[in-house]
Amino acid sequence: MAPAEVLQRAIQAARAGRKIEARDLLIQIVETDPENEMAWVWLSGLVDSLEDRIIACEPLADLRNALAMGVVGDEESRVATRKREIMCTDRVRRETTRAATG
Secondary structure: OOHHHHHHHHHHHHHOOOHHHHHHHHHHHHHHOOOOHHHHHHHHOOOOOHHHHHHHHHHHHHHHHHHHOOOOOOHHHHHHHHHHHHHHHHHHHHHHHHHHHO
16 A cells, blocks of 8 residues: 555544554554654654654654755745644643643
8 A cells, every 4th residue: 555545544544533543554654754744743643642742743843954954845845844843843732731730
């Protein structure tokens, strides 16, 4: 199955509440394509711990840095990556706030 098809299956599973299936598919994707931004964003929402959410967000920050330095991509890629990174880090912030307030 093509990576795009696996990603669509993972997203469908996540939306249907099949968290373990979705997480397994997303892990499969990021193991074979560590630069798949959408897989990392979805994965960050399906892991159980704050530490795992942070780990899932790190590749987006690394890719954003490469884009910012002009190593890869164009302006549209930089904007899309930044939006995905913000989604991911916002998720981590909410989790951190929830954990701190009890």
